[in-house]
Amino acid sequence: MPTRRCTACRSESRQATLIRLVTIDGEGLAVDLRGRLPGRGAYACARAKCLLSALKGAAARSLRQRVRDSAPNDRLNEVEAGLLRLVREGLSLTARRQGLTIGLRETLQDLSSGPIVAAKDCSDRTRKMVDQSMRDVYVLGTQEELGQWSGRGPTGVLGLSGGPAARRLINDLARLCSLRASQMA
Ligand SMILES: [Zn+2]
Structure with missing residues (x-):
């Protein structure tokens, strides 16, 4: 089973248990819960701390783009609802x-x-x-x-x-x- 590293805490986990983030046109971050959106992805553990940290900028290095979410707490609620x-x-x-x-x-x-x-x-x-x-x-x-x-x-x-x-x-x-x-x- 494929594994990926969390961009925030750097620990490795099964890909299917992580949350995938992608950039949309190099501007904002989008959450890809199904793991199907094209393009380079960054991963975070399904934990508030890791996800917030990824959204606030930790994902940028994996994505090779300077992206951060402007409302990470709202995004966290969206992830939970999704x-x-x-x-x-x-x-x-x-x-x-x-x-x-x-x-x-x-x-x-x-x-x-x-x-x-x-x-x-x-x-x-x-x-x-x-x-x-x-x-x-x-x-x-x-x-x-x-x-x-x-x-x-x-x-x-x-x-x-x-x-x-x-x-x-x-x-x-x-x-x-x-x-x-x-x-x-
Ligand atoms: Zn993590």
Whole structure:
């Protein structure tokens, strides 16, 4: 799997877990969450500190252009909103491809090693059982929202299959939760 270096902290990570920045006509910086925009890219960890530093000028060297964002904090909020949108779209797509298990029981019975999404407002008992499953757990949204995003009724738990269909979704979930956690720190 390709790796890239964060322009801010200089640590190396899997490319899919980083945030890509590109220049538009050598003027401003644009965030390329899908990693598809043409041209030279600079990367930052999905952490507020690294992303802000990249936007404020650390990305310039990798891009070989003197670019900095004029409103980095606004840009950070856009990144978070963009990642949330990708996660919502990814969940509904994965649900349509039968790549999701819905609910605690069904998810724990599924033997794939894919991660679990747990609602912020799920019960303590549910949370404990999910944590004991030894799978990666991302806490996101309310039970009502998880129901909407997966196209079913409210649920506290969604399980993702470990297959390739969900791989991009898993990376987007990881980036979103990493960014949010870094903003709380
Ligand atoms: Zn970094």
